[in-house]
Amino acid sequence: MTLRVAVSGASGYAGGEVLRLLTSHPEVEIGSITAHSNAGQTLGSLQPHLHTLADRVLEPTDVEVLRGHDVVFLALPHGASAEIAAELSDDTLVIDAGADHRLESTPMWEKFYDSPHAGTWPYGLPELPGRREELVGAKRIAVPGCYPTGSLLGLAPGFTDGVLEADDIVIVAASGTSGAGKALKPHLLGSEAMGSMSPYGVGGTHRHTPEIVQGLSWAAGRDVSLSFTPTLAPMPRGILTTATAKFKPGLSVANIRAAWENAYAQEQFVHLLPEGQWPSTKSVLGSNHVVMQVAVDETAGRVVVVAAVDNLTKGTAGGAVQSMNIALGLAEETGLTGQGVAP
């Protein structure tokens, strides 16, 4: 099978990473690649690491250009994808890296995005209980936000197995600057971001809060209560998530750890490290793996999970390609690597 695949937003970070992965995908032929202000430029002038596509010219992002492909990846700012997706054929697999179709709750969408809700698509995080089944044969897929990937995979086993209490979850995550996209933003200037860490979206205001609550509620089968704080770290890519929740009384450390061991024993892209080893963002750069460790703080009565993910690979483009493979009945790992880049 050769799939003709279009990538919109190809001049940006997420679209560039989708292209990097698709060029190694044996079933894919790259069709149209599109941009907005950079339409007309060569890809090589904007994504110099994508050597084999350097001469390709970016077309404008419009429906006429994107029509006629088997798969269309949308890597556009929030709000830009819903209109385009609505015009594409129901037979085309549309995979949206943006937020437009991630949330089930219209009130939550309106509160955090302050715009009309476009609807809800199957959620492209196959390792979250119940999600893989929804992706099989899907024609529309919403890729998770980068913070939710590590947060949800970090804590979900504890809720699925009934190990964790649902009323006091605390997550603090540090993201590299590419999480904010390529467009110029003053707080991302090297002189502002390098050599410093700073929080933002504090106090339950970050738009990934309802997305993490939604995914953990699916796992727990009930509402959960979450405090989420993102921070900006002076590195180009990667997210380190520290997530804690109280565990239920009477459980041994071995019982608790078994929930994560069992959840991920068969998952090729989620790796629970041997006891005593800790994840680092560097170890997952360019890889589709989430690497995590679970500790039990018996004094505090809390489980502490630390998870590392590459925000652009498993956190966006890798998860998107993995979801495409599932939707189309291909082996889930096709075109993906679990190996990082070192040093």
Ligand SMILES: NC(=O)C1=CN([C@@H]2O[C@H](COP(=O)(O)OP(=O)(O)OC[C@H]3O[C@@H](n4cnc5c(N)ncnc54)[C@H](OP(=O)(O)O)[C@@H]3O)[C@@H](O)[C@H]2O)C=CC1
């Ligand atoms: N960066 C990350 O880690 C993650 C990003 N995402 C999501 O992926 C999407 C893309 O993010 P990212 O690549 O980081 O952002 P970038 O700013 O790096 O890229 C944005 C892309 O969208 C294009 N674009 C800008 N404005 C418009 C518009 N009005 N209409 C159509 N296209 C437009 C840009 O084209 P041009 O350059 O020509 O102006 C560019 O190709 C976003 O929805 C983001 O939330 C999801 C998870 C993680």
Ligand SMILES: CC(=O)N[C@@H](CCC(=O)OP(=O)(O)O)C(=O)O
């Ligand atoms: C460091 C940084 O700024 N990160 C982005 C998250 C990017 C992302 O994954 O989010 P969406 O796809 O939901 O936009 C932010 O906090 O807004």
